[in-house]
Amino acid sequence: MSDQITLIPGNSLNTKTPEEGRQLAVKMARLSIKLTQPDAAARERMRPVYAEDAAMLISIGQTVALEFATIARANNYWR
Amino acid sequence: MSDQITLIPGNSLNTKTPEEGRQLAVKMARLSIKLTQPDAAARERMRPVYAEDAAMLISIGQTVALEFATIARANNYWR
Amino acid sequence: MSDQITLIPGNSLNTKTPEEGRQLAVKMARLSIKLTQPDAAARERMRPVYAEDAAMLISIGQTVALEFATIARANNYWR
Amino acid sequence: MSDQITLIPGNSLNTKTPEEGRQLAVKMARLSIKLTQPDAAARERMRPVYAEDAAMLISIGQTVALEFATIARANNYWR
Amino acid sequence: MSDQITLIPGNSLNTKTPEEGRQLAVKMARLSIKLTQPDAAARERMRPVYAEDAAMLISIGQTVALEFATIARANNYWR
Amino acid sequence: MSDQITLIPGNSLNTKTPEEGRQLAVKMARLSIKLTQPDAAARERMRPVYAEDAAMLISIGQTVALEFATIARANNYWR
Numbered sequence: 001m002s003d004q005i006t007l008i009p010g011n012s013l014n015t016k017t018p019e020e021g022r023q024l025a026v027k028m029a030r031l032s033i034k035l036t037q038p039d040a041a042a043r044e045r046m047r048p049v050y051a052e053d054a055a056m057l058i059s060i061g062q063t064v065a066l067e068f069a070t071i072a073r074a075n076n077y078w079r
Numbered sequence: 080m081s082d083q084i085t086l087i088p089g090n091s092l093n094t095k096t097p098e099e100g101r102q103l104a105v106k107m108a109r110l111s112i113k114l115t116q117p118d119a120a121a122r123e124r125m126r127p128v129y130a131e132d133a134a135m136l137i138s139i140g141q142t143v144a145l146e147f148a149t150i151a152r153a154n155n156y157w158r
Numbered sequence: 159m160s161d162q163i164t165l166i167p168g169n170s171l172n173t174k175t176p177e178e179g180r181q182l183a184v185k186m187a188r189l190s191i192k193l194t195q196p197d198a199a200a201r202e203r204m205r206p207v208y209a210e211d212a213a214m215l216i217s218i219g220q221t222v223a224l225e226f227a228t229i230a231r232a233n234n235y236w237r
Numbered sequence: 238m239s240d241q242i243t244l245i246p247g248n249s250l251n252t253k254t255p256e257e258g259r260q261l262a263v264k265m266a267r268l269s270i271k272l273t274q275p276d277a278a279a280r281e282r283m284r285p286v287y288a289e290d291a292a293m294l295i296s297i298g299q300t301v302a303l304e305f306a307t308i309a310r311a312n313n314y315w316r
Numbered sequence: 317m318s319d320q321i322t323l324i325p326g327n328s329l330n331t332k333t334p335e336e337g338r339q340l341a342v343k344m345a346r347l348s349i350k351l352t353q354p355d356a357a358a359r360e361r362m363r364p365v366y367a368e369d370a371a372m373l374i375s376i377g378q379t380v381a382l383e384f385a386t387i388a389r390a391n392n393y394w395r
Numbered sequence: 396m397s398d399q400i401t402l403i404p405g406n407s408l409n410t411k412t413p414e415e416g417r418q419l420a421v422k423m424a425r426l427s428i429k430l431t432q433p434d435a436a437a438r439e440r441m442r443p444v445y446a447e448d449a450a451m452l453i454s455i456g457q458t459v460a461l462e463f464a465t466i467a468r469a470n471n472y473w474r
Contacts, residue, residue: 007417022086032456065145066460074472077153101165144224156232180244223303235311259323302382314390338402377427381461393469
């Protein structure tokens with residue numbers, strides 16, 4: 001398991017807009033998975049599994065919601 | 080997986096009312112899923128699966144609750 | 159999937175008491191599910207399924223806890 | 238499904254100590270389940286199921302943690 | 317189900333260090349489970365089940381993370 | 396179950412950067428699992444199980460998101 005990959009692109013939680021904050025949430029969620037499963041081919045094999053599984057899609061959505069909560073707060077909700 | 084879709088309609092977490100905030104939470108939850116499964120036909124095939132599955136309906140409800148927590152806070156709870 | 163149903167009764171997170179806040183949490187959790195499965199008969203068919211399933215009852219309880227966290231905060235914990 | 242049961246004993250989130258706050262968290266978690274499954278005999282039948290199932294015990298623990306987070310904050314962490 | 321067991325050792329969320337706070341999180345998570353399953357022999361029988369099950373180990377980790385979030389905040393993050 | 400292992404490396408939630416905070420989140424999540432399953436060989440046997448299981452990878456990602464939320468707040472979001 002390699003800990004050398006970048007986990008937070010740009011090493012910052014700051015984004016200009018909510019949309020960019022949401023994109024960062026998605027990227028951070030994906031990079032967590034990449035850290036645990038660094039083999040790109042293995043991740044590619046799993047894609048058709050989760051992309052056709054409603055329960056997993058919902059679960060991925062929960063992860064994005066959790067990451068976004070932190071990013072939104074870091075940006076003071078872009079008020 | 081396309082990252083080009085809009086993840087937050089209007090690029091803002093601000094809404095006039097709690098009801099609109101809740102609707103935004105639902106939309107954001109759905110757009111997360113659309114990002115992971117961009118094929119509309121595939122999402123349509125899954126609808127009867129989750130709509131008849133109590134466990135998945137509950138899980139979707141948890142996602143909405145998580146998204147709403149962030150939106151409610153962004154709007155200072157519409158106080 | 160109809161988005162026309164009311165998701166937050168009274169369009170407010172304010173309640174007079176913690177008990178009423180908890181009742182609102184339960185209603186909001188149920189209305190999320192109603193949005194995803196608007197067919198009352200389908201929801202009725204699922205009731206004996208989740209009401210006899212310990213794992214689903216626990217999961218419903220988690221949803222209520224999540225919704226209540228937001229409502230309690232919106233009401234400054236009724237201090 | 239009866240909404241007439243009490244969901245928050247004493248209609249308050251205030252407790253004198255963390256221990257009492259934790260007990261309230263447990264009670265609130267149980268009362269959520271009672272609301273969804275008001276039949277005491279049905280709940281009793283499920284007890285040996287979840288009490289011997291490690292996954293469900295863990296899940297109950299997560300619910301208590303979620304409820305307690307709100308109660309602890311309501312009490313300003315008993316500082 | 318006995319409610320007489322201690323749920324929070326020392327009846328306080330205050331700890332001197334993050335490490336002690338994390339240990340308290342683990343203890344609180346275990347005491348929740350003990351409350352629901354007070355039979356030590358039953359808990360002992362489940363140990364080899366969850367200790368060899370990756371999904372349950374992950375789930376226990378989520379519980380500890382939730383408990384720790386509350387404890388860390390109670391201690392103002394030991395700043 | 397040994398409680399003697401270190402649960403928080405450096406006994407601090409402070410990190411210089413978001414990236415280091417994320418790495419700490421990952422370490423804390425792993426150390427929770429190590430506490431429950433202290434046998435390194437057993438953990439090693441489970442690795443190919445969760446690394447090839449999309450649902451478990453998602454679940455690990457949720458744990459990291461939860462731990463990171465606390466760490467990010469402890470560091471005032473590295474603002």
